[in-house]
Amino acid sequence: MSSAQQPKLVAVAESKRFMTDCFLAVNVPRDHAEAMADLLVGADYRGHFSHGMNRLEMYINDLAINSTDGAAVPVILKETPSTAWVDGRNGLGVVVGNYCMDLAIKKAKAVGVGWVCAKGSNHYGIASWYVLRALKEGLMGMTTTNTSPLMAPTRSKEAALGTNPLSFGAPAKDDKFLLDMATTAVAVGKIEIQRRKGEPLPDGWAQDPTGNQTNDAELAFSTGCLMPLGGPEISSGYKGYGLGAMVDILSGVSAGANYSTKVRKWTHAGANTAADLGQVFIAVDPNCFAPGFEDRMTDFNGRLRGCEPSDPSKPVLVAGDKEDLNMKAVDTVGGIQYLENQLKTCAALAERLNIKPLSFN
Amino acid sequence: MSSAQQPKLVAVAESKRFMTDCFLAVNVPRDHAEAMADLLVGADYRGHFSHGMNRLEMYINDLAINSTDGAAVPVILKETPSTAWVDGRNGLGVVVGNYCMDLAIKKAKAVGVGWVCAKGSNHYGIASWYVLRALKEGLMGMTTTNTSPLMAPTRSKEAALGTNPLSFGAPAKDDKFLLDMATTAVAVGKIEIQRRKGEPLPDGWAQDPTGNQTNDAELAFSTGCLMPLGGPEISSGYKGYGLGAMVDILSGVSAGANYSTKVRKWTHAGANTAADLGQVFIAVDPNCFAPGFEDRMTDFNGRLRGCEPSDPSKPVLVAGDKEDLNMKAVDTVGGIQYLENQLKTCAALAERLNIKPLSFN
Numbered sequence: 001m002s003s004a005q006q007p008k009l010v011a012v013a014e015s016k017r018f019m020t021d022c023f024l025a026v027n028v029p030r031d032h033a034e035a036m037a038d039l040l041v042g043a044d045y046r047g048h049f050s051h052g053m054n055r056l057e058m059y060i061n062d063l064a065i066n067s068t069d070g071a072a073v074p075v076i077l078k079e080t081p082s083t084a085w086v087d088g089r090n091g092l093g094v095v096v097g098n099y100c101m102d103l104a105i106k107k108a109k110a111v112g113v114g115w116v117c118a119k120g121s122n123h124y125g126i127a128s129w130y131v132l133r134a135l136k137e138g139l140m141g142m143t144t145t146n147t148s149p150l151m152a153p154t155r156s157k158e159a160a161l162g163t164n165p166l167s168f169g170a171p172a173k174d175d176k177f178l179l180d181m182a183t184t185a186v187a188v189g190k191i192e193i194q195r196r197k198g199e200p201l202p203d204g205w206a207q208d209p210t211g212n213q214t215n216d217a218e219l220a221f222s223t224g225c226l227m228p229l230g231g232p233e234i235s236s237g238y239k240g241y242g243l244g245a246m247v248d249i250l251s252g253v254s255a256g257a258n259y260s261t262k263v264r265k266w267t268h269a270g271a272n273t274a275a276d277l278g279q280v281f282i283a284v285d286p287n288c289f290a291p292g293f294e295d296r297m298t299d300f301n302g303r304l305r306g307c308e309p310s311d312p313s314k315p316v317l318v319a320g321d322k323e324d325l326n327m328k329a330v331d332t333v334g335g336i337q338y339l340e341n342q343l344k345t346c347a348a349l350a351e352r353l354n355i356k357p358l359s360f361n
Numbered sequence: 362m363s364s365a366q367q368p369k370l371v372a373v374a375e376s377k378r379f380m381t382d383c384f385l386a387v388n389v390p391r392d393h394a395e396a397m398a399d400l401l402v403g404a405d406y407r408g409h410f411s412h413g414m415n416r417l418e419m420y421i422n423d424l425a426i427n428s429t430d431g432a433a434v435p436v437i438l439k440e441t442p443s444t445a446w447v448d449g450r451n452g453l454g455v456v457v458g459n460y461c462m463d464l465a466i467k468k469a470k471a472v473g474v475g476w477v478c479a480k481g482s483n484h485y486g487i488a489s490w491y492v493l494r495a496l497k498e499g500l501m502g503m504t505t506t507n508t509s510p511l512m513a514p515t516r517s518k519e520a521a522l523g524t525n526p527l528s529f530g531a532p533a534k535d536d537k538f539l540l541d542m543a544t545t546a547v548a549v550g551k552i553e554i555q556r557r558k559g560e561p562l563p564d565g566w567a568q569d570p571t572g573n574q575t576n577d578a579e580l581a582f583s584t585g586c587l588m589p590l591g592g593p594e595i596s597s598g599y600k601g602y603g604l605g606a607m608v609d610i611l612s613g614v615s616a617g618a619n620y621s622t623k624v625r626k627w628t629h630a631g632a633n634t635a636a637d638l639g640q641v642f643i644a645v646d647p648n649c650f651a652p653g654f655e656d657r658m659t660d661f662n663g664r665l666r667g668c669e670p671s672d673p674s675k676p677v678l679v680a681g682d683k684e685d686l687n688m689k690a691v692d693t694v695g696g697i698q699y700l701e702n703q704l705k706t707c708a709a710l711a712e713r714l715n716i717k718p719l720s721f722n
Contacts, residue, residue, distance in 0.1 A: 231591075
């Protein structure tokens with residue numbers, strides 16, 4: 001790593017300040033700007049850099065050319081005691097997501113389950129962000145979103161589904177379970193990393209233009225066809241493909257938003273059409289079932305973490321543990337470590353938007 | 362294949378008659394016996410032989426030694442407009458499953474979503490069986506069940522979760538989507554097949570006793586540690602592990618049933634304790650969201666099936682297509698093709714239970 005690539009330390013509060021200022025500069029109302037900054041710094045804090053400040057410029061560009069409406073407030077189109085159909089009105093993903101999950105939470109508290117589908121939404125960052133809101137209220141939470149086509153169905157040469165993530169979480173006593181996963185084997189970011197390192201891809205990550213799996217990172221990147229979780233058909237990639245389709249049915253198809261190949265590409269320069277993504281937000285009150293849920297969850301997590309590891313230096317983890325370890329590490333060193341490239345982008349953004357540059361050590 | 366292994370043709374109705382008689386012979390009431398036979402022949406009809414008549418003897422043995430109560434009827438322990446907590450009272454899995462999904466359907470029709478958790482259940486066969494009930498009512502359906510420990514969490518040498526299947530389905534106009542998958546890369550049955558054929562396992566299926574993946578079918582079988590969907594950590598097996606854990610949380614942990622390593626082994630001889638499996642049954646009315654759901658589903662399926670295949674002789678399928686093709690093939694040849702080994706087991710069962718033997722061509 002060249003010295004120019006040495007990471008620099010940015011305080012969590014300063015990262016949030018800078019991103020809030022960026023959104024304010026493109027006329028996003030303060031509460032929406034802060035919600036977006038919280039979401040993005042929250043991703044970086046957890047170590048999911050691909051979904052944090054790394055995407056700031058894309059959101060800003062979408063807002064600058066009005067392909068996203070930063071001021072839009074979601075509206076309920078249809079409602080039952082346990083469901084709602086919401087129009088995000090092309091607002092910011094986090095504004096739609098927070099609104100819909102809070103509505104699902106309210107319904108779950110009233111009748112046991114809240115199931116809220118949104119159309120007219122935009123990229124909502126890390127899916128687990130919304131599930132965390134349910135966990136804070138002692139509820140189980142789940143959310144899925146569709147995304148731009150990037151995954152090839154099993155046997156297909158072409159992409160027809162997105163990375164279509166799914167997040168599910170459950171509260172536990174002094175603990176939690178928090179799964180947040182793309183239904184592709186890996187995200188594009190991981191292929192970019194191998195490409196930059198000049199290293200081959202493991203099997204099962206991506207396809208070449210003929211639809212066969214490839215270990216060539218450059219070819220995989222230019223082809224743009226990720227494989228579903230499970231890889232090729234022989235190792236059950238059709239299951240990951242099935243899960244990706246399930247996500248789109250729960251999100252885009254249910255909501256009457258775009259789905260499958262109808263979803264536009266999301267480019268660095270921003271897009272000139274509305275994304276009209278579909279998303280679902282589900283909250284369930286575990287007290288509707290057997291009493292003592294959170295105690296059992298703690299025991300359940302303990303049974304998993306207590307498994308004898310194959311390599312003693314790599315203990316068995318529960319979904320969400322990696323993110324917690326990352327947050328602790330950030331707290332210990334007193335900030336988030338951003339790469340020099342990221343900071344250059346921020347410096348350019350500060351100049352372009354005429355705001356106070358990002359401070360770092 | 363030796364001539365002794367040539368498959369024989371059994372009419373669907375005769376397979377059902379025989380299995381019903383078996384259950385009646387161990388004092389299962391007629392309606393429960395027929396429900397079990399429908400479930401098992403339904404699996405064979407769809408080509409899921411591992412979950413059909415292949416398991417008849419295990420169910421019969423469990424009933425014969427009273428580790429399952431064939432006459433038990435489920436009871437509701439707690440209820441809200443959209444949820445129910447049910448005690449299966451150690452009844453047959455299909456009796457619990459049909460009851461709970463019908464209750465979920467009723468609630469979905471009333472308030473949009475029905476979410477029913479059952480404890481005290483037993484193996485319920487193919488998960489999609491219950492989702493089909495929701496589809497027939499124009500609803501989306503979902504179910505999960507926990508099962509005996511057989512999957513090693515990522516990094517673990519030991520099994521701590523079952524194959525923990527998940528089924529999700531959605532109705533479409535003159536079509537449907539019906540996913541039914543274990544959250545392990547493959548089921549044990551596939552390893553048995555490679556073992557009998559004396560062929561190596563593909564990567565990512567199973568572990569050896571040190572926790573590394575193995576291609577040795579014999580060693581994999583004796584170790585009994587399946588890998589999660591995705592295989593090893595490098596190809597994102599932790600996602601399959603996370604999904605398997607999610608299934609157990611939705612099923613066993615929520616229901617207050619057994620979970621993780623608390624679930625007993627299920628042996629051929631039957632078990633002398635109650636399984637106390639946990640299951641969840643979810644129904645959702647898509648009419649609560651954007652109108653025209655079934656038309657969009659048909660278009661969605663068409664976009665997937667319409668992808669250009671890598672191999673023109675292997676078209677892109679949608680979840681459930683394989684099962685439909687199998688049912689058509691059974692209809693064409695006029696019966697289900699059972700292997701000689703299976704028929705020998707049936708002959709022995711007929712003698713033991715003193716019932717009319719299975720007829721075949």
